Amino acid sequence: MRDWMDFDGDGEVDSSESMFAEEMLCTSKEEHEALFGDAGDFDDDMEDDFEIDAMAAGLDVDELELMDPDERAEALEEAGLDPDDYDFY
Template sequence: MFGFDKMFDFNRDGRLNAFERDAQFQFIDEKRGKSDLFGDDNETDVFAEAGLDYDDLEFMDPEERREVLEDAGLDPDEFDF
Protein backbone atom coordinates (compact mmCIF):
# COMPACT_ATOMS: atom_id res chain seq x y z
CA MET A 1 0.00 0.00 0.00
CA PHE A 2 1.32 3.43 -0.96
CA GLY A 3 1.47 6.29 1.54
CA PHE A 4 -1.30 8.16 -0.25
CA ASP A 5 -3.53 5.07 -0.12
CA LYS A 6 -3.30 4.96 3.67
CA MET A 7 -5.18 8.23 3.83
CA PHE A 8 -8.22 6.53 2.25
CA ASP A 9 -8.04 3.20 4.05
CA PHE A 10 -10.93 4.12 6.32
CA ASN A 11 -11.32 0.68 7.92
CA ARG A 12 -7.51 0.25 8.30
CA ASP A 13 -7.45 -3.25 6.79
CA GLY A 14 -4.45 -2.51 4.55
CA ARG A 15 -6.46 -2.62 1.29
CA LEU A 16 -8.72 -0.16 -0.48
CA ASN A 17 -12.22 -1.45 -1.12
CA ALA A 18 -14.45 0.03 -3.84
CA PHE A 19 -15.79 2.80 -1.60
CA GLU A 20 -12.33 3.82 -0.42
CA ARG A 21 -10.90 3.78 -3.95
CA ASP A 22 -13.83 5.87 -5.20
CA ALA A 23 -13.21 8.40 -2.42
CA GLN A 24 -9.56 8.54 -3.48
CA PHE A 25 -10.46 9.17 -7.14
CA GLN A 26 -13.01 11.83 -6.16
CA PHE A 27 -10.35 13.57 -4.10
CA ILE A 28 -7.87 13.48 -6.99
CA ASP A 29 -10.47 14.77 -9.46
CA GLU A 30 -11.38 17.65 -7.15
CA LYS A 31 -7.73 18.59 -6.71
CA ARG A 32 -7.30 18.60 -10.47
CA GLY A 33 -10.39 20.81 -10.76
CA LYS A 34 -12.38 18.30 -12.74
CA SER A 35 -15.70 17.41 -11.27
CA ASP A 36 -17.98 17.36 -8.28
CA LEU A 37 -19.35 14.25 -6.60
CA PHE A 38 -22.15 13.73 -9.11
CA GLY A 39 -20.39 14.29 -12.43
CA ASP A 40 -20.28 17.53 -14.40
CA ASP A 41 -21.45 20.79 -12.89
CA ASN A 42 -24.72 21.55 -14.66
CA GLU A 43 -25.11 25.04 -13.22
CA THR A 44 -21.74 26.11 -14.58
CA ASP A 45 -22.69 24.67 -17.98
CA VAL A 46 -25.96 26.63 -17.98
CA PHE A 47 -24.12 29.85 -17.20
CA ALA A 48 -21.44 29.18 -19.82
CA GLU A 49 -24.09 28.53 -22.47
CA ALA A 50 -25.69 31.88 -21.59
CA GLY A 51 -22.29 33.60 -21.90
CA LEU A 52 -21.96 34.17 -18.15
CA ASP A 53 -19.15 33.34 -15.75
CA TYR A 54 -20.10 31.61 -12.49
CA ASP A 55 -17.34 33.32 -10.50
CA ASP A 56 -18.44 36.76 -11.69
CA LEU A 57 -22.04 36.00 -10.73
CA GLU A 58 -20.98 34.70 -7.33
CA PHE A 59 -19.33 37.99 -6.38
CA MET A 60 -22.15 40.26 -7.60
CA ASP A 61 -24.62 41.73 -5.19
CA PRO A 62 -28.00 39.93 -5.30
CA GLU A 63 -29.86 42.69 -7.17
CA GLU A 64 -27.23 42.95 -9.91
CA ARG A 65 -27.01 39.15 -10.22
CA ARG A 66 -30.82 38.88 -10.55
CA GLU A 67 -30.82 41.47 -13.33
CA VAL A 68 -27.96 39.79 -15.22
CA LEU A 69 -29.62 36.37 -15.00
CA GLU A 70 -32.97 37.75 -16.16
CA ASP A 71 -31.28 39.54 -19.09
CA ALA A 72 -29.69 36.21 -20.07
CA GLY A 73 -33.14 34.56 -20.05
CA LEU A 74 -32.56 32.55 -16.88
CA ASP A 75 -34.79 32.34 -13.80
CA PRO A 76 -32.75 33.75 -10.88
CA ASP A 77 -34.85 31.83 -8.36
CA GLU A 78 -33.48 28.52 -9.72
CA PHE A 79 -29.94 29.20 -8.51
CA ASP A 80 -28.36 29.46 -5.05
CA PHE A 81 -25.31 31.60 -4.51
Protein backbone atom coordinates (compact mmCIF):
# COMPACT_ATOMS: atom_id res chain seq x y z
CA MET A 1 0.00 0.00 0.00
CA ARG A 2 1.31 3.42 -0.95
CA ASP A 3 2.03 5.92 1.85
CA TRP A 4 -0.47 8.80 1.62
CA MET A 5 2.31 11.30 2.37
CA ASP A 6 4.32 10.21 -0.71
CA PHE A 7 2.98 13.05 -2.85
CA ASP A 8 5.45 12.64 -5.72
CA GLY A 9 4.98 8.86 -5.87
CA ASP A 10 8.69 7.99 -5.69
CA GLY A 11 8.16 5.39 -2.96
CA GLU A 12 9.81 7.49 -0.25
CA VAL A 13 8.48 10.19 2.06
CA ASP A 14 11.09 12.95 2.09
CA SER A 15 11.28 15.82 4.58
CA SER A 16 9.32 18.22 2.36
CA GLU A 17 6.46 15.77 1.98
CA SER A 18 6.49 15.04 5.70
CA MET A 19 6.38 18.75 6.60
CA PHE A 20 3.60 19.41 4.09
CA ALA A 21 1.56 16.51 5.49
CA GLU A 22 2.04 17.76 9.07
CA GLU A 23 0.89 21.23 8.03
CA MET A 24 -2.21 19.79 6.36
CA LEU A 25 -3.09 17.97 9.59
CA CYS A 26 -2.93 21.08 11.81
CA THR A 27 -6.36 21.83 13.20
CA SER A 28 -5.82 25.15 14.97
CA LYS A 29 -3.89 28.40 14.82
CA GLU A 30 -2.20 27.60 18.14
CA GLU A 31 -1.04 24.18 16.93
CA HIS A 32 0.33 25.67 13.70
CA GLU A 33 2.21 28.38 15.63
CA ALA A 34 3.72 25.75 17.96
CA LEU A 35 4.90 23.53 15.09
CA PHE A 36 5.87 26.07 12.43
CA GLY A 37 6.24 29.43 14.20
CA ASP A 38 3.46 31.23 12.34
CA ALA A 39 -0.32 31.19 12.01
CA GLY A 40 -0.32 29.65 8.53
CA ASP A 41 -3.76 29.72 6.95
CA PHE A 42 -5.36 30.30 10.33
CA ASP A 43 -4.93 34.09 10.15
CA ASP A 44 -7.76 36.14 11.56
CA ASP A 45 -10.40 36.86 8.92
CA MET A 46 -12.00 39.61 10.99
CA GLU A 47 -11.62 42.26 8.26
CA ASP A 48 -13.32 40.04 5.66
CA ASP A 49 -16.11 39.25 8.13
CA PHE A 50 -16.67 42.95 8.78
CA GLU A 51 -16.81 43.81 5.08
CA ILE A 52 -19.32 41.04 4.38
CA ASP A 53 -21.50 41.99 7.37
CA ALA A 54 -21.39 45.71 6.55
CA MET A 55 -22.28 45.20 2.88
CA ALA A 56 -25.09 42.80 3.82
CA ALA A 57 -26.46 45.51 6.14
CA GLY A 58 -26.32 48.06 3.31
CA LEU A 59 -23.40 50.04 4.73
CA ASP A 60 -20.48 51.53 2.80
CA VAL A 61 -17.28 50.04 4.24
CA ASP A 62 -15.07 52.92 3.07
CA GLU A 63 -17.43 55.46 4.59
CA LEU A 64 -17.49 53.60 7.92
CA GLU A 65 -13.70 53.55 8.10
CA LEU A 66 -13.60 57.35 7.73
CA MET A 67 -16.10 57.95 10.56
CA ASP A 68 -15.05 58.71 14.10
CA PRO A 69 -15.61 55.81 16.54
CA ASP A 70 -18.88 57.17 17.97
CA GLU A 71 -20.44 57.79 14.54
CA ARG A 72 -19.32 54.35 13.36
CA ALA A 73 -20.78 52.64 16.43
CA GLU A 74 -24.08 54.45 15.93
CA ALA A 75 -24.22 53.52 12.22
CA LEU A 76 -23.47 49.88 13.00
CA GLU A 77 -26.09 49.74 15.75
CA GLU A 78 -28.70 51.31 13.47
CA ALA A 79 -27.91 48.60 10.91
CA GLY A 80 -28.38 45.90 13.55
CA LEU A 81 -24.67 45.10 14.01
CA ASP A 82 -22.77 45.06 17.30
CA PRO A 83 -19.81 47.49 17.07
CA ASP A 84 -17.95 45.48 19.73
CA ASP A 85 -17.71 42.54 17.31
CA TYR A 86 -15.28 44.42 15.05
CA ASP A 87 -11.83 45.96 15.44
CA PHE A 88 -10.99 49.27 13.79
CA TYR A 89 -7.49 50.71 13.64
